[in-house]
Amino acid sequence: MPKYHSTLSRREFLKALGIGAAGVGAASLGMAVPNLVEPVHDLDELASSTLAVPNRPSYVKEVDKPTVEVDWSVMSRFDYHNVMWAAGLQKALGKTQFDLVNAAQQGNRLLRLKQNKPGYTLRDDAFVNAFYGAPSSYLPPTTNSTPADLGVPMYQDTPENNARMVRAFLRFHGAAQVGFMELDTNTTEKLIYSYDTGVGQAQGPKITIADVDQPSETTEERIMPKKARWVIIYTIRMADELMRRAPTEFVVGPTNLGYNLKSIIQGQLQLFLRGLGYMGLGEASPYNDLGSKVGMGIMAGLGEHSRAMHIITPEYGLRQRLFALVTDLPLAPGKPVDFGVMRFCRVCKKCSDICPPKAINGETEPSWNILGDYNQQGIKSWHRIEPNCLSYIRQSGSSQGCILCFAVCPLSKGKNESIYQSLIKRTIATTPTFDRAIRKMDDYLGYGQRSDPDTFWDMDLPPFGWD
Amino acid sequence: MLFIIGMVAGAGLMWLVFWLTQNKVAVRWYEWILGALGFILAVWAIHDFFASMAEYNEAAGRSLLWILGIPAIILLALAISLPWRRNRKLKAVVAETVK
Numbered sequence: 001m002p003k004y005h006s007t008l009s010r011r012e013f014l015k016a017l018g019i020g021a022a023g024v025g026a027a028s029l030g031m032a033v034p035n036l037v038e039p040v041h042d043l044d045e046l047a048s049s050t051l052a053v054p055n056r057p058s059y060v061k062e063v064d065k066p067t068v069e070v071d072w073s074v075m076s077r078f079d080y081h082n083v084m085w086a087a088g089l090q091k092a093l094g095k096t097q098f099d100l101v102n103a104a105q106q107g108n109r110l111l112r113l114k115q116n117k118p119g120y121t122l123r124d125d126a127f128v129n130a131f132y133g134a135p136s137s138y139l140p141p142t143t144n145s146t147p148a149d150l151g152v153p154m155y156q157d158t159p160e161n162n163a164r165m166v167r168a169f170l171r172f173h174g175a176a177q178v179g180f181m182e183l184d185t186n187t188t189e190k191l192i193y194s195y196d197t198g199v200g201q202a203q204g205p206k207i208t209i210a211d212v213d214q215p216s217e218t219t220e221e222r223i224m225p226k227k228a229r230w231v232i233i234y235t236i237r238m239a240d241e242l243m244r245r246a247p248t249e250f251v252v253g254p255t256n257l258g259y260n261l262k263s264i265i266q267g268q269l270q271l272f273l274r275g276l277g278y279m280g281l282g283e284a285s286p287y288n289d290l291g292s293k294v295g296m297g298i299m300a301g302l303g304e305h306s307r308a309m310h311i312i313t314p315e316y317g318l319r320q321r322l323f324a325l326v327t328d329l330p331l332a333p334g335k336p337v338d339f340g341v342m343r344f345c346r347v348c349k350k351c352s353d354i355c356p357p358k359a360i361n362g363e364t365e366p367s368w369n370i371l372g373d374y375n376q377q378g379i380k381s382w383h384r385i386e387p388n389c390l391s392y393i394r395q396s397g398s399s400q401g402c403i404l405c406f407a408v409c410p411l412s413k414g415k416n417e418s419i420y421q422s423l424i425k426r427t428i429a430t431t432p433t434f435d436r437a438i439r440k441m442d443d444y445l446g447y448g449q450r451s452d453p454d455t456f457w458d459m460d461l462p463p464f465g466w467d
Numbered sequence: 468m469l470f471i472i473g474m475v476a477g478a479g480l481m482w483l484v485f486w487l488t489q490n491k492v493a494v495r496w497y498e499w500i501l502g503a504l505g506f507i508l509a510v511w512a513i514h515d516f517f518a519s520m521a522e523y524n525e526a527a528g529r530s531l532l533w534i535l536g537i538p539a540i541i542l543l544a545l546a547i548s549l550p551w552r553r554n555r556k557l558k559a560v561v562a563e564t565v566k
Contacts, residue, residue: 241523418518419511420531446526459523 054167054177057422059339059429060314066298066336068305068381071368072187075378077194078292080204082373084390085287086197092372092387101394108397119248119453120397128252128400134263138196138217138284140270147277154277159332166232166331169272173265175234176320177313179300180331183229188299190378192291192326196222196284207290215281228279230331232269233296235313235320236261238406239465240414243319245453246407247356247393252400257464258321259286269325278329292376293322301334304341307382308351308360308405312341314425317412318405340429341411342366345382347435350442351405352382354449357392359385360405408448410439415467468517472510493557494550501549505542512536 082088090098112120147154157165167178183189189209197204205217209224216223238254245251263286270280283289294311297303302322303313310318314337352362361382370377374386393402406412411428413421424441427434442448487494512535519528 244523413524414522415518417521418515418524418527418531420515445524445530447524 056337057314057339057425059426061338061429062301062335063338064335066305067338067342068298068366068379070380071378072190073378074368075190075376077190077192077207078376079195079373080193080197080289081195081202083197083288084374084386086204087202088374089387089390092374093391101391105394105397108395112397119245119250121454123457124249124453128249128256131256132260133286134260134267136263136266136283136286137270138222138281138290139215140274140280140282141267142274144271144275146274159330162329163332166269166329170232170234170265170269173268174236174261175265176237177235177302177315179233179297179302179334181231181233181296181300182331182333183231183326188231188296191295191299192224193289196289215279217284222284224281224326225279225328228281228326228328230327230329230333231291231296231300232325232327232331233293233300233302233322234265234324235297235302235316235322236265237316237464237466238319238321239461240319240412241456241459241461242465243403243406243412244448244450245456246404246449247396247398247402248453249398249401250453250456251403251406252398254319254465255321255401255403261464262286262321262323266323266325273327273329276329278327281326283323283325290324290326293324295376296324297322298336299334301337304337304339305379305381306341306351306409306411307345307349308409309381309384310405312409312411314339318409319412319414338429339425340432343432344411344428344435344438347432348410348439350408350410350439354404354408355389356396356402356404357385357388359388359392361385404449410442410447413447468514472514476506476510492550492554498546498549501542502546505539505544505546508535508539508542512539 080086082091084092089101093101109120109125113122113125116122118124163180166180170178181188181191183192192209193207195204196207205219206221207224208221209226211226212223213225213227215225215228236258238258242250242253262283266280266282270282273280281290294305294309297311297313298305303311306312306318308318311320311322312318313320346364346366349362349364352358352360361384363382366380366382368378368380369383371383371385372387375383389402393400396402411425416422416425424438428438486492512532515535516528516532519525519531
């Protein structure tokens with residue numbers, strides 16, 4: 001496999017220059033200076049796209065099994081009807097309670113609008129509800145030519161090169177991280193939902209994996225050909241400054257933006273794969289469909305499972321949204337990673353401590369026991385009390401979001417330009433003894449939730465709120 | 468920023484060594500270590516202060532500035548005062564002997 005290095009980030013380059021400059025001074029005093037910058041070996045390396053190479057810190061170790069324990073023999077494909085955002089909340093609460101919660105949402109929304117409460121004012125409310133909802137489909141669009149249309153053979157390369165190509169494509173189109181997973185009937189295939197539904201839908205189509213040549217869909221069923229064995233998992237960042245304004249309306253902005261961008265990126269990826277002669281089976285709505293993206297992201301090595309039951313990545317912590325697409329283009333799969341998250345979550349518990357409805361489990365050790373149909377079986381995790389989470393969101397008067405857990409997690413810190421934060425991440429990965437002290441320092445230093453949500457309107461944030 | 472710090476540190480170290488040699492000031496090994504530690508902490512404090520401000524973590528920036536900055540000042544003060552006091556005494560003894 002050809003290896004196109006681009007090992008030097010802007011920050012590392014400046015660091016090296018700084019060390020080099022100190023070296024100039026030191027060398028003049030006759031001191032030996034080690035060569036701290038990796039040499040460029042050839043022109044291919046120099047010309048290669050940095051976007052095609054995941055540049056992970058050295059403390060992120062690849063492991064054979066994910067750090068969260070999974071019992072694949074117990075796990076079965078999850079029915080998305082049971083998710084709170086689909087039909088799960090009504091099923092868990094009952095019709096009467098469900099109607100009361102929804103009435104409370106509308107009532108509290110209007111109350112806060114009238115009170116002009118920061119984070120819930122008319123402009124904040126309008127900001128959140130300016131969600132365009134770009135189209136998203138399971139089957140790819142058909143607006144471009146396939147190799148068959150052009151009378152040329154379909155694109156062929158090694159799985160490694162294909163993976164690098166797809167990563168470069170997705171990074172260019174706005175994905176933050178890109179990973180790959182291979183579907184295996186007895187294990188990872190169970191991460192594909194048995195039933196697919198959109199947000200708020202009571203009934204969605206069944207997903208059937210079958211030995212057919214082409215995918216198809218009706219309102220009752222989506223057919224996924226067995227030959228489509230590879231999953232592309234990609235993330236879209238969530239603006240840190242808005243996430244820190246949890247649990248107000250602001251936190252919904254990055255979520256909505258993520259869904260919109262995903263719909264555009266997914267359509268472009270589907271067309272790209274179609275242009276190469278392959279199928280791209282996407283998420284049918286702008287929201288969460290197709291399969292467990294957290295599970296897929298973990299298996300692909302994008303990050304680790306966490307107490308909040310979301311993926312924590314080394315780069316952005318909890319602050320990204322995950323999306324997936326199934327294809328028959330052979331792709332080299334990634335491996336799970338370990339950078340200390342599962343160990344740290346046992347001790348930290350900050351998300352659980354701060355969760356207003358106590359939906360996040362505060363037990364030290366994870367458990368195999370699930371709390372309802374809404375939890376996935378076969379995962380030794382801190383299973384969330386899901387109805388508490390969405391009920392709180394609804395009753396708090398926010399349109400869709402709380403996400404305080406995303407705001408306060410000590411591993412979710414935006415650009416991470418400070419040396420302190422780099423050291424903290426390295427320490428969590430290598431020296432669990434300091435986990436408790438790190439949590440205490442995080443509290444003391446005042447990271448996380450902001451108390452002045454309205455300052456957003458005066459900030460000069462970069463496009464999409466990312467750095 | 469680290470580039471500028473590196474340039475200033477390199478030039479500063481060069482100037483310091485020349486100055487100490489010229490003025491025949493003896494500096495013991497542990498005083499170099501104290502100075503280096505103080506300097507590293509000072510750079511760290513300043514760097515993380517500006518980095519935290521750029522990330523809108525104002526409270527963390529201020530806390531890190533004093534948590535790292537105060538030990539930096541103490542170490543730097545020790546690294547400067549120890550050789551200065553010793554050399555002042557030494558010069559006084561030499562002057563006494565010459566008389």
